[in-house]
Amino acid sequence: MLISTIFSKRKFTITMILLSIILLAVAPLFAPPYAIISLITILMYVILTLSWTMFSGPTNYISLATAALFGVGVYTSATLNDSLPLIVIVIISGLISFLLALLIGMLTLRLKGVYFILFTFGVTALIRNAIQWWETHITLTVGRHVTSPGNDTIYTYMVVLYSLTLIFIFLLQNSSYGMALQGIGENEDAAEHIGIDVTRIKVIVFALSAIFMGAAGAVMATRWRYIDPNVAFNPLLSFLPVLMAIFGGTWLLGGPILGAVIFTLLQQYLITEYPYLYMLLMGLTLVIVILYLPGGLLTLVMKGYIWLVIQWAKTKWQWQVLTTRWKEEWRPKVSMWLAQWRLRWQWRLGRKR
């Protein structure tokens, strides 16, 4: 009751979305250059996690195709690099990822549970190995160099992509499609009986979520400057968004963002000094979160918030009790007492006179 009344208010969500976008937009004015570079990486993970959550959060279909959809964007950007302006490349990459996801979705979304996870993982590995084979045997290049438009431009692109992703998810969640996805996640057979075209909605949303992954990939290719299939289709890019989303909690917009930001900061802090420790910690966190915190970090935050609200209500109630007591018990007593004193005083004065 508390959560639904306090937190699902659209006004709150809209304010938070706008606030984060404005903060990110003015960040280059006062943040040092290296902070911008690390913000680009953070934004990449946030976008990937958000677009993963868009489909997999409500439906509980765990997709491991993120690396494929992202990598396709990276590769499109690398091959088209100098021939077209960046904005066109980003749009084209998004569209190609959209088409790939549409294909994957149409092939697999009839499958349920583990089969879907396995299929998406297999597709990613197939694309990675096929492109690697193609590069070494047909085009005879192992990696590609990409010219960069400069970190400020890349940052601007990432912020715009971030805002588009957030706004898109917000609109999706508040539309009938979002409701349908929720229903599919709760009980797919029941959703089908109500008259929802289950497969169509799953395929469409899965494909739409791929646009943002592909576009982010196209921008990140210009950030990395040198790419090869193992960088572009790195299997970790499939696992990390899942991990971050589950770590943060998928049932609110803030969850994936929280998870992605915390994990990326941890990564940037730990990976240079203790690379193995970082991965070990990541694994342990995943296990612990699954065991003891199924709703993610968001549950903790929400519990803390609810505790605060309860404390606030308690103090308010106690204040009310205090004031009513004052009004009903103590004030009459005090005023009586004052009146007595006044009378006595007047009586004394009168006697003197």
Next chain:
Amino acid sequence: MAQNILDILITGLILGGIYALIAVGLTLQYGVGRVLNVSHGEFILIGALSTYTLYTNFGISPLIAIAIITPVLFTIGYILDRTLYNYLRKKAPNTDAFSGTSLLASFGLAFVVQNLMLTLWGANLKGYTYLNTSVSIFGTLYGLNRLLALGVAVGVSVIFYLFIRYTRLGKAIRSSAEDRVMAQVMAVNVKQVLAICFGLGAALAGLAGILYSMMFELQPSKGIELTIIAIVVVVFGGLGSITGSLIGGFVLGLVTSIVNFIDPSLSLVAFYLIFILLLIFKPSGILGRQIHAD
């Protein structure tokens, strides 16, 4: 030409034997316990790397190492199932939810084990030579260690098949895989059986790792590739079918060696292509049950 065919056949059988062992381990964990254990490859590498240490530092032969490593891995697997997966199984509302959460938990486990191995053994390639005298079969030379590995793999597969088919515990395992509730009604201690299955899976992975370490070079980060091989073989044989994964292991071993003969760089592509086509056209595998048995 006949020489080549024989060569392909024997290499395929050797690979297939290892694939079959790996896949049977995973089938026990998935088919019975519903845990799609992604850390399976890491268990294989634990077996392989500890054999390496035992052989190079203590001079213990890999065949004796089997008797040391498999019981240890069995115990680890047993404890893991009794604690981690049992807890998840109790909390999950249905089997589908359980396969999701257990998959993610085993991802976490894979990360932990892999990086423990990296800190213990380092990231370098490791290999040792054991029994590398060559034997000639119909004019082609084969390392004795390869033939030994083939012998052990086939022997263990047969013994395991007989164990599942004819013993009491084997029957209990099969019935728990078929219908867990009915098995419980028939007085099978399902919790115990599931834990034993997980332990057996880990032990078989360790055994496969020991055989693997006799022939190939080892690297702690290779685990995920082995896991993928195991998953492909298991899906090929049908998720949950033990005979299917035995057959599937040998078939895919032969296919790999044929593709390797044509162009070694295409072997991974071919592998994934088979996997994808299989999932699209026959997701229940060659001997599998229906997709939603329960």
